[in-house]
Amino acid sequence: MTTTKTPPTPPAVAAPQGRRIQLGRFRDLTLVPVIVVLLIAGSFVDPVFLTMGNLTNVLQQQSALALVVLAEALILIAGKFDLSLESTVGMAPAVGVMLVIPVAAGGFGLELPGILAIPLCLLVGGLVGAFNGFLIMRFQLSAFIVTLAMMIVVHGLQLGLTQGKSLFELPESFLYLGSATWLGLPAAIWITGALFAAAIVALGYFRVGRSLYAIGGNADAARAAGIRVERVLWVVFIIGGVIAALAGVLETGRLGGISANQGVGWIFMAFAAAVIGGVSMDGGKGTILGALTGVLVIGLVENILTLKGVPGEWKQLVYGAIILIALMISRLAGGKAQD
Amino acid sequence: MTSSVKAVEALGITKRFGPTTALNGAGIAITEGETHALVGRNGAGKSTLVSILTGLQRPDEGEVRFGGQPAPPLADRDAWRQRVACVYQKSTIIPSLTVAENLFLNRQTERGAINWRAMRTRARQLLEQYGVDVDATILAGDLDVEQRQLLEIARALSFGARFIILDEPTAQLDGPAIQRLFDRMRALREQGVTMMFISHHLEEVYEVCQSVSVFRDARHILTTPVGDLPHSELVDAMTGEVTAAYEYRSRTADASAPVVLAAEGLGLEGRYENVDLTVRAGEIVGLAGSGSSGKVSLAETLVGLRKAGTGTVTVNGTVVKQGDVPSALAAGLGFVPQDRHHEGFVPLLSIAENATIPIARKLGRFGTISPSRRRERGTQMIERLDIKTTGPDQPVADLSGGNAQKVVFARALADDPRALVVINPTAGVDVKAKHSLLGAVEDAADRGAGAVLVSDELDDLRICDRVLVMFHGKIVKDVPRGWTDTELVTAMEGIHH
Numbered sequence: 001m002t003t004t005k006t007p008p009t010p011p012a013v014a015a016p017q018g019r020r021i022q023l024g025r026f027r028d029l030t031l032v033p034v035i036v037v038l039l040i041a042g043s044f045v046d047p048v049f050l051t052m053g054n055l056t057n058v059l060q061q062q063s064a065l066a067l068v069v070l071a072e073a074l075i076l077i078a079g080k081f082d083l084s085l086e087s088t089v090g091m092a093p094a095v096g097v098m099l100v101i102p103v104a105a106g107g108f109g110l111e112l113p114g115i116l117a118i119p120l121c122l123l124v125g126g127l128v129g130a131f132n133g134f135l136i137m138r139f140q141l142s143a144f145i146v147t148l149a150m151m152i153v154v155h156g157l158q159l160g161l162t163q164g165k166s167l168f169e170l171p172e173s174f175l176y177l178g179s180a181t182w183l184g185l186p187a188a189i190w191i192t193g194a195l196f197a198a199a200i201v202a203l204g205y206f207r208v209g210r211s212l213y214a215i216g217g218n219a220d221a222a223r224a225a226g227i228r229v230e231r232v233l234w235v236v237f238i239i240g241g242v243i244a245a246l247a248g249v250l251e252t253g254r255l256g257g258i259s260a261n262q263g264v265g266w267i268f269m270a271f272a273a274a275v276i277g278g279v280s281m282d283g284g285k286g287t288i289l290g291a292l293t294g295v296l297v298i299g300l301v302e303n304i305l306t307l308k309g310v311p312g313e314w315k316q317l318v319y320g321a322i323i324l325i326a327l328m329i330s331r332l333a334g335g336k337a338q339d
Numbered sequence: 340m341t342s343s344v345k346a347v348e349a350l351g352i353t354k355r356f357g358p359t360t361a362l363n364g365a366g367i368a369i370t371e372g373e374t375h376a377l378v379g380r381n382g383a384g385k386s387t388l389v390s391i392l393t394g395l396q397r398p399d400e401g402e403v404r405f406g407g408q409p410a411p412p413l414a415d416r417d418a419w420r421q422r423v424a425c426v427y428q429k430s431t432i433i434p435s436l437t438v439a440e441n442l443f444l445n446r447q448t449e450r451g452a453i454n455w456r457a458m459r460t461r462a463r464q465l466l467e468q469y470g471v472d473v474d475a476t477i478l479a480g481d482l483d484v485e486q487r488q489l490l491e492i493a494r495a496l497s498f499g500a501r502f503i504i505l506d507e508p509t510a511q512l513d514g515p516a517i518q519r520l521f522d523r524m525r526a527l528r529e530q531g532v533t534m535m536f537i538s539h540h541l542e543e544v545y546e547v548c549q550s551v552s553v554f555r556d557a558r559h560i561l562t563t564p565v566g567d568l569p570h571s572e573l574v575d576a577m578t579g580e581v582t583a584a585y586e587y588r589s590r591t592a593d594a595s596a597p598v599v600l601a602a603e604g605l606g607l608e609g610r611y612e613n614v615d616l617t618v619r620a621g622e623i624v625g626l627a628g629s630g631s632s633g634k635v636s637l638a639e640t641l642v643g644l645r646k647a648g649t650g651t652v653t654v655n656g657t658v659v660k661q662g663d664v665p666s667a668l669a670a671g672l673g674f675v676p677q678d679r680h681h682e683g684f685v686p687l688l689s690i691a692e693n694a695t696i697p698i699a700r701k702l703g704r705f706g707t708i709s710p711s712r713r714r715e716r717g718t719q720m721i722e723r724l725d726i727k728t729t730g731p732d733q734p735v736a737d738l739s740g741g742n743a744q745k746v747v748f749a750r751a752l753a754d755d756p757r758a759l760v761v762i763n764p765t766a767g768v769d770v771k772a773k774h775s776l777l778g779a780v781e782d783a784a785d786r787g788a789g790a791v792l793v794s795d796e797l798d799d800l801r802i803c804d805r806v807l808v809m810f811h812g813k814i815v816k817d818v819p820r821g822w823t824d825t826e827l828v829t830a831m832e833g834i835h836h
Contacts, residue, residue, distance in 0.1 A: 201452075207447055214445065220429070221430075225444040227444075
């Protein structure tokens with residue numbers, strides 16, 4: 001907070017305003033107490049929980065999902081929607097890899113240089129985003145329906161091209177980012193952390209980032225202020241697609257292969273993480289830092305359930321319940337109706 | 340006027356949207372330093388002219404000039420903003436951002452990273468310069484309507500424009516706030532700012548403007564100094580025919596008629612307290628007061644939109660459940676809510692469907708609705724209220740403000756209510772529509788309904804048999820028919836003689 005003196009205002013008005021600012025500041029961080037509670041609870045569940053190794057593991061496992069949350073948060077803040085991100089997580093790496101591996105390994109037979117696999121993958125992700133943007137902006141279609149259809153189309157494309165098979169014989173360079181260790185931590189954590197940091201700075205301190213809030217808050221007002229609304233939204237969809245493709249690269253590297261179902265079902269977790277982290281489904285509200293806390297909550301819950309030995313069949317139920325509880329807590333702490 | 344330089348001119352502007360011609364060779368010329376009113380009925384082309392003068396739309400024919408120079412190209416938004424500022428009818432404030440960021444939207448910084456502290460400081464300076472007493476660090480969504488409007492004016496002027504368009508700025512303000520706005524406009528005029536002022540309230544035009552242009556049916560009708568144009572002639576120019584002022588019917592309230600709507604000891608924390616009210620059949624009771632008087636909250640409690648803390652509401656002899664609209668309607672009440680867009684109609688549904696929502700159960704058996712009977716009722720309503728439409732199947736969203744409001748009236752009157760509550764019925768509607776809406780209230784009273792009319796317009800209240808004046812949540816005066824403006828206003832402002 002600033003220490004500069006504000007111009008004198010009537011004290012009766014100034015007092016509640018002061019409180020409101022602080023509440024507003026805390027709104028980004030309403031999940032911090034939840035995270036603290038989870039850390040304490042986890043340490044009681046299993047002594048392994050609070051070890052460096054376990055926590056690093058949690059972060060690495062969540063890094064791909066975190067990137068999808070980042071992409072979705074950017075799009076939600078700009079007042080739009082993208083359900084197709086989860087399908088891009090599987091399809092973009094599959095297509096990128098198939099362009100470089102031989103037919104025998106399941107490729108197209110083009111056998112482009114292996115080093116191109118990642119750039120091609122990111123390009124495919126960007127193209128999916130660009131096509132979404134094209135349909136939504138040019139045809140004035142609802143983002144929800146367009147990306148719902150695209151979610152099915154993109155996943156269907158992956159199934160068709162791979163004939164429903166998993167890809168295992170991947171170039172070493174493609175697996176590197178998801179499996180390497182830099183300075184004692186998995187590269188995936190560094191990459192995800194760096195992208196979150198970049199997004200936090202861009203949305204907090206740069207005009208183009210602030211324009212997402214303006215567009216999501218009131219697109220007409222943004223247009224009247226000279227923001228090129230359609231162009232910015234289009235770029236946001238493309239960036240979202242590229243980030244989702246990168247999430248696919250990290251996930252592929254971590255698991256060592258691309259299954260036919262990579263990414264399927266992630267979008268619900270991504271939405272849940274973004275929304276419990278304070279990002280509004282109506283656009284214009286929320287922060288990237290908040291979305292990150294949302295991912296952390298989900299990752300910690302998952303880890304605790306695993307350590308506790310909860311059977312896989314019951315995990316879904318517990319997840320759902322935890323999300324509802326987190327929503328209620330952030331509603332009570334934030335004090336405003338959820339939207 | 341000493342200066343004869345034209346701050347802004349629009350010459351021979353024609354603009355078509357598909358089959359409709361929004362402007363047909365119309366023009367306007369505003370002399371530097373004057374406050375110029377633009378008046379016309381809904382659909383006269385005012386909004387289109389505003390978007391052409393602000394560079395948001397390109398005219399099909401004609402040209403816009405600022406200070407004698409041709410207007411900049413449409414793509415050059417900055418150049419437009421340096422010439423003309425506009426406070427639009429629709430708010431362009433983003434509620435989820437702070438006041439400071441709204442002021443510097445898309446120009447938070449010249450280049451590079453945003454320095455939030457420096458931006459807040461600039462925002463405070465700007466607010467101070469225009470005398471706007473608002474904290475720059477709070478969210479714009481927490482401001483009230485008046486503060487948001489001041490914020491828009493300050494932002495509009497901060498681009499350096501010396502010409503500002505105010506598109507219906509008074510529509511959502513209450514009396515004292517309007518006066519403060521006018522004081523501000525006069526101060527701006529003294530600093531040499533040219534203004535174009537759009538309003539449906541003609542008395543405001545006389546109060547704050549030096550000259551007036553009238554538009555009708557996409558054409559420019561006349562431009563003249565306000566002093567040369569009496570009120571009645573201004574109305575004639577707007578409507579294109581000689582219309583008399585609304586003739587208020589004379590009615591003698593029958594003191595022995597049954598009470599159809601009553602409130603006893605009604606109170607709502609922070610809004611109003613201990614209100615007693617009785618409305619007899621055939622009587623129209625007005626509720627007057629400033630924006631903070633609690634009159635709207637009281638009316639909303641009568642119809643069940645709000646739940647009172649204490650007291651009871653009786654409709655037609657039945658004590659209704661508090662805060663429950665269906666039970667009030669079942670007891671025989673009809674109402675026109677304050678915000679027609681929000682509570683008045685479902686925009687995508689047809690006129691007939693909107694008008695028959697409360698009587699749907701009467702249009703068929705076992706929960707079914709007969710479309711032909713619905714159409715029939717819709718057609719009756721269209722005739723009775725003189726709704727300008729292509730037919731009962733037209734969606735309400737396509738209607739002009741005045742006609743949409745008539746549909747809201749149709750809904751309120753659908754079940755021939757014994758008690759009617761009408762809140763600000765004439766806000767944002769033109770002169771002719773206003774007359775038929777007031778006529779509809781009087782018709783209902785003639786049919787034996789008792790009505791409560793809440794209005795910010797003194798003119799509307801003249802149809803009332805008596806007016807209850809509220810001040811800070813209490814009824815302070817019961818004024819019988821035949822009051823003068825001064826009498827009512829002094830009571831509304833809480834001045835006792």
